[in-house]
Amino acid sequence: MRVTTVDRYAPEPGTFVHWTVRDDGTSIESPVPPSFNQLVHLVGAESGNTWLAAAFDVDGPLDRAALADAYRALIARHGTLRSSFVPTSTGPRRVLRPASVRLEEQPGTAHRSGAALRETLWRHCNDRCAPFAERAYLLAAIDRPDTATIVCAFDHAHVDAYSIAVVIEDLRLLYHGAEPETLPPVGDFVDYCAQPVEFRDDDPRVDGWREFFGDQGVVPPSFPLDLGLARGQSAPQAVELRRMLxxxxxxxxxxWCRTNDSGLFAGLLTALAHGVRTAGGGDRTRLLFPMHTRNEPRWDTAIGWFTTNAPVAVDASGTITDSVRRTQFAVRTAIEIGAVPLADTLHALGGLNLxxxxxxxVSYIDYRRLPGARARNATHVSNTSTxxxxxxxxSRSADGLALRVRYPATARARAVVLPFLNEVEQILHACAARGVLTTTGSSTAPAESV
Structure with missing residues (x-):
């Protein structure tokens, strides 16, 4: 899986085709409220579209009838694609839409330039994936004689990064003739949102969040280096894409991580924290990391926003070996703390102060373990904003470890973020070299010299 942003997405020229979704039935208001993630997303909808797209290649030319059938089956299979939201005076409300739909193919648009094709795709994603659209997604493709690309995008309210991998796998199977009933059983994300939440104010995990926030109130962590923005200011989004390893x-x-009784994610966080320390950001780096909440088999291949956040403070004092071992313990603790219902926890602590x-x-996904790994040229595309x-x-794939970073496009941020990432990359390479020596048993040099 390649992870990129729409401004860096570089499709080969071809004919852009897309379908308009028409309800074949009536819609009803649902008693199931938006999830916490969905509510935060919808309340901030005026700040711009946040959508995620899936793309992968198939043999050309495109079988448009087969793809339309695959898209219809995808909608029927996943409940969140049969729901939408409407703004009301009391906040966003969920609407359930019919599973049966008609797809109307729109006239194709031929593009001789990949850049022009990207702009067309970008415009359609922004138009179709509006948070309060009746069907907040784009169903499309790029047709070519030799290799075609299936591409679809969804408002973030309906998908997470894991879901993009699920979409690719479902469409790959359905497009190539799999019957919908042969796909793995799947749950409905709307049912997930309807599940009762168990929460107690005296849950000791709440104290973990309280300790993380400290005495400054429930203020989320910020990058600990100056980005050239005053409070309340923002800038166009800059993107850095790298193959790190x-x-x-x-x-x-x-x-190397395992030799030091740690996992790869703890190693990545440790490298980041040491990069922050080198840049003058201090020994202690506070951040959140997303973790999935697919804790039942029925959610394994469901589409939805199945994530919460966990808090961790990474201590970069001392040697990197000492740090990574501390970080592993901190990550394990954070996972336990992060399992407490977030919305109720924030409320119990006095409410979020943004x-x-x-x-x-900081997020990490091992795409080798997710659906869609066998799709050709599978790509996750995110929108850009401010x-x-x-x-x-x-992100880890069969090709190695890649990095995507978004940050404000200020001169100060560039002067800080890019050298910081260079340092992190050097640390990763140095630790990887130690891993080779540890594996072969040919060195006694201590890893703390990194």
Whole structure:
């Protein structure tokens, strides 16, 4: 899986085709409220579209009838694609739409330029994936004689990054002739949202969140280096895409982590924290990381926003070996703390006090373990907008470890973020080299010299 942003997406020229979804039945208002993630997203809808797209290649020319059938089956299979939201005076409300739909193919538009094709795709994603649209997604493709690309985009209210992998796998199977009933059983995300939440104010995990926030109130963490923005300011989003480690180097880095009784994610957080320390950001880096909530088999291949957040403070004092071991313990603790219902926890602590629109977070996904790994040229595409903080996504695939970072496009931010990422990359390579030596048993050099 390649992870990119729409401004960096570079499709080959071809004919852009898309379908309009028409309800074949009546809609009803649902008693199930938006989830916490959905509510936060919808309340901030005026700040711009936040959508995620899935793309993968098939043999050309495109079988448009087969793809339309696949799209209809995808909608019928996943409940969140049969729901939408409407704004009301009391907040967003959920609407349930019919499973039966008609897809109306729109006239194709031929593009001789990949850049012009990208602009067309970008415009249609923004138009169709509006948060309060009746069907907040785009169903499309790029037709070519030799290789066609299936591409579809969804408002973030209906998908997370894991869901993009699920979409690719479902469409790959359905397009190539799989009957819908042969796909793995799947639950409905609307049912997930309807589940009762168990919460107690005296849950000790709430104290973990309280300790994380400290005595400054419930203020989310920010990147600990100056980005050239005052409070309340934002800037156009800048994007940095890098291949940090090859497949072999990633395995070596993981070996180094395991030698130090840690997992790869703890190693990544440790490298980031040491990069922050080198840049003058201090020994302690506070951040959030998303973790999935697919805790039942029926959610494994469901589409929806199945994530919450966990808080961690990474201590980069001392050697990197000491740090990674501390970080592993901190990550395990954070996972336990993050399992407490977030909305209720924040309310119990006095309510969220947002200082910025964005939150400093670090995500990691191993796409080798997710559906869609066998799809050709599978790509996750995110929209771009404005930014006022740093957000980091690590992704592992058969090709190795990649990085996507969004940050505000200010001169100061560039002067800080890019050298910081260079330092993180150097740390990863140095630790990976230690992993090679540890695996072969040919060195006694201590890893703390990194």
């Amino acid at each position: 090859s497949a072999g180097e990633t395995a070596d880095f993981e070996s 200082q910025r629109s964005d939150i400093f977070m 930014a006022d903080d740093v957000q980091v996504w690590f």
